[in-house]
Amino acid sequence: MILPIYAYGQPVLKKEAEDIQPDYPGLTELIENMWETMYFAEGVGLAAPQIGRSIRIFMVDTAQVEREDSEEEGIKKVFINAHKVEEGGNPWPYEEGCLSIPDVRGEVERPAQIRLRYMDENFEEHEEVFTGFNARVIQHEYDHIDGILFTEHLKPIKRRLVRRKLDSIKKGKIKVDYKMKFPR
Structure with a gap:
């Protein structure tokens, strides 16, 4: 099932997400729905806060x-x-965008690699190093579970330039090809 993506301004996007247990209700279905939602919106990553859940889950598909x-x-x-x-x-700098912040892009500098400890969907533990584009997408999605948006990494002048667009997104004055949930 395709879920609505929470738009910039939703409080859940600014909260640090919580760890979950293997018996988290509906976990398998949630993961399937997140994949479907991400692909429908043409994303390469999606984090649970972006669908309104303050839990530490995200997914990445850079193979596509x-x-x-x-x-x-x-x-x-x-x-x-x-x-x-x-x-x-x-x-290294790279222009990023975000499904929760449509039509806003900006250059973000991120370290070239990240070492992450995580569980997979079977709750098997892994510790892995990711580099390059994979590391960048992971760092972007990881930021989501820590309540950080890519716009916070933009240079001050760029942040000022996108402020009006961000206000429009908050007010729901944006057209996208996927379902979004805007702040009230």
């Missing part, structure tokens, strides 16, 4: 956008109860 000029393989993974172990490498 693998570039021929890249040596890096894409990934398709579910991350549950993810916690950052460390970030490192030279920060």
Whole structure:
């Protein structure tokens, strides 16, 4: 089932999400619905706060956008109860966007790699290092479960330039091809 994506201004997007237990009600269905929602909205990642749940789950599918000029393989993974172990490498800029903040894009600098401890959908624990584009998408989604939006990483002048667009999104004055839930 395709779920509505919570728009900029929704309080759940600014909350630090909670870890869950393996017996979390409807977890398998939730994960399936999140995949369906992400693909319908043409995203490469989706975090539970973006569908109104303040829990530490996000998913990433960079395999769908693998570039021929890249040596890096894409990934398709579910991350549950993810916690950052460390970030490192030279920060590099890349233009990011977000399903919760449609029509707003901006250059964000992020470290080249991240080491993450997480559970997969079977609650098996992993600790893994991700680099390049995979690391970037993971860091973006990880920020969501910590209540941080990519716009907070923009340079001050860019933040001022997008302020009007952000206000429009908050008010629901935006047209998208997927369901959204706006603040009241």
